[in-house]
Amino acid sequence: MIKALRRAAFAKVAFAAVILASAPALPASAPSAGEPAAPMRRLTPEQYANIIEEVFGNSVELGGRFEPDMRVEHLNEVGSGKVSVSSTGMAQYNAMARTVAKQVTHPANRHLMIPCTPASAKAADDACAKQFLSRTGRLLFRRPMTEREVGIYVRAANVATASTGDFYTGLSLSLSSVLSSPQFLFRQATIEADPDNKGQVRLDSFAKATRLSFFLWNSMPDEELLVAAEKGELRSRRGLERQVARMIASPRLEKGVRAFFADMFQLDDLASLSKDSTIYPKYDAVVAKNAREQTLRTILDLVVDQKGDYRDLFRTRKTYLTQALASLYQVKLINDIPNGSPDTWQEFTFAPNDPRTGLLTHLSFVGLHSHPGRTSATLRGKALREIVMCQKVPAPPDAVDFAVVQDTSNPVHRTARDRLTAHQANPVCAGCHKLTDPMGLALENFDGSGAFRTKENGVEIDTAGQLDNVKFNNAAELGQAVYNHPATTSCVVNRLAAYGLGRPVVLSDREWIGTLTKEFAAKGHIVPALMQAIATSSTFFQAEARPPITGEREAGN
């Protein structure tokens, strides 16, 4: 018994040693303390899941929870460079690592996932452990493991094998160490001396490949990209362009486009969006999940499949619905499948006389930017300004009296427009509300859960308004105004650039952003083409993150 406990304790020590030993190894040319460091970005939950699926297959379950992402400058991807891992988060990563590793080494899976068989399943086998760990490690670390790293993980596997008497248990424990290491959990922009610019550094080839793959595919580099990095092909303009063109043409681009637009439109917030079920009985967690997917499918269809004009997202009538969403939108959608089956996705085009046009009329916009029990023209207008047009709306001053705005059963001010007009009698409030409310009020036909209505408290809703002096009468015309507004174009360029760089766009990026914006507009606002232009630019591969200068505005506005 004591012997067994000693064995277990030894295995634990060996496991801990592996984690400690796998701290990032800085190259000789790394900047010294105090200089701007190349950023590390924590994997998002989706990226983590994508990698596990691509390395081990889609049957592997993660079995854990992720720490929340942090949105910085409107993007989680920018925030991913500013977050760490808490002790609770680490415990979750460890739990997931062990869960995944157990499945990989399970007798039912090992012949598929482990490329070799040990001489004895009860004893250590250096060669087989090395083969598996170096091959898997190359994918998980997005670069070849160093000899030292391989040695550590093989030794850890051997120690665990010796104490447990099972090769696969040893391998599983070692693999879980790999999956818990910062090299896996963080995307590291490793740098090297730049031979063309003395005293300067540049991203090494694997960091370039990683940056490309996460930007375009929201996942790790594939084999071809890793090989291209190993051969140095990404150093040449031609080699880089060839790889980017291949990646843009790949079906995996959908994952990248999904990730970007989910981030830009803040669709992850739908997961925690709650509504008063008495007021909005059709809204529930399933509908919220469907709403996110509806918008993403609409975007993918227009942006990737049709190679359409990005701005058409604000006036397209074509979308994708489930039966539950269709009932919220009050349209017929027949499900020709056996009873009890999950809802299916179907392409759907709203009729020309239907008030629903464009993303702004999706539940993912009108519902997300509303309160739990009422609409909010202000939140909707603010979201339009900040998310779609990249314009800043000042925060409300302290101690504002919102009593009239919140009183949806006010007998005098019966519509949101009436209540907001009354609220704006306070001149302190009026300034900002002028920026947001005229657009938000155009969406008042959609209640807080996104359902269509023509009246509020028995009074006909007036949806007329104006966006920067362009007048409109309803949501469809607002969509057209957004389509025409130059900020709509420049904003998506800004956001996509910041998303790729992992930091906010700063003043010194102005020229680059200006060029990208012009080309994007000239070529028909095609998003994959914009991604291609960003991914082949030198700015995209800058080795050093430049923090935004205080007071700088986002370029292009």
Added chain:
Amino acid sequence: MVRKSPITSVRALLALAPLLLAWVSTSASAEETRHFVMSKFWHAANNAADDCPGGVNPKYPELVPINLANLGYSAREIAALLERDAASEGGDWENDELTQILFYRARINGKPANAYMHPLAVKDPGLKAWGGKMAYGFDLDGKGETPTSFTDPEAGVKGVKHELARVYGCNDQFRARLRDGSAAGLFFWMAIKDAAPAWTISITGENLDKGGPVTIKISRAMEPIRYNGNGTARADMSYRADPDPRTANNVYAGEVKDGLISITRPGPLFMIQEPLLFPLFTMHQFNARMKMNASGVLEVLIGGYQPIDEIYHFCGSANMEAEKNFCAEPPGIYHLLVRHADYDRDPATGRNRAISSTYYLEAVPAFLEPTIPVGGASAGGTQ
């Protein structure tokens, strides 16, 4: 007089065909149809406190000694049986002495028989009937007010025939206010709602908001009703119409007047419901009255003469479980049904086989995809 040959007539009709088609399509386009799916269903009760003089009928524990006495057991034997039953662990009903006696308390040619399958072979325990004066429903026989008829408490209709209210009214499991539903009604509805394909109500007319003649169709969807996260029925869901031709004839002439939608020409109803508890739901002289409430829910009363065996199936098929939990004393209920049946006299026995009854249901707006009935598009028509 020159008679046109059949061929000439056909030619004339063919020549007129485009005009006829145009007229038909114009007529069709002027009409609108609104569909609803049933979201609640139970018998229409209108009970109030103390409306059963002397109290309601005894419940299962009190009925056990009565039923045993009816079987000839002495007071001492009954006490001993109950004592043994209390001491037993229960659960194994096939070997449970008391359960076996009660289950087989019917007597056919002096031999024990299943009481639930042969309720008339059980001595009538003498459950009392309800004697209220206000009950929901319709003047089904058109005879107006009679000494035994009711007055509808909301519509004010006189001469209402709803004998089922008398059968159920003094049994706790069936007592309720209209919109609350009784314990039995709720049990039944909760049991079938997620499994049985939803009933549909389709109302067609030229101006459903203003009023005028309408056509009312009662049918079924292929899917059960869907619910919101908070348990309420989900409005505006899409369903496919059931192509079963047996429901195709449930089409009735009606009218919209003062916001009330009603059938003006009653006829037979044939519906298929949930296989276990209510496999068939048929009515003679089917009638309906409905209105939209403030929440956008259609509140519907349906009534007609319903075969008592179809009603009893709900209690009889669940046998002892029904007796213990939700159906009062099933053989006693059957005796009441027989006593109060008021339609469809069986010439062989001289007994009525159907009873006037009213049910309350709610329905929410829905989309309904038409399907061609099995057997062809021509199946069905207005009553």
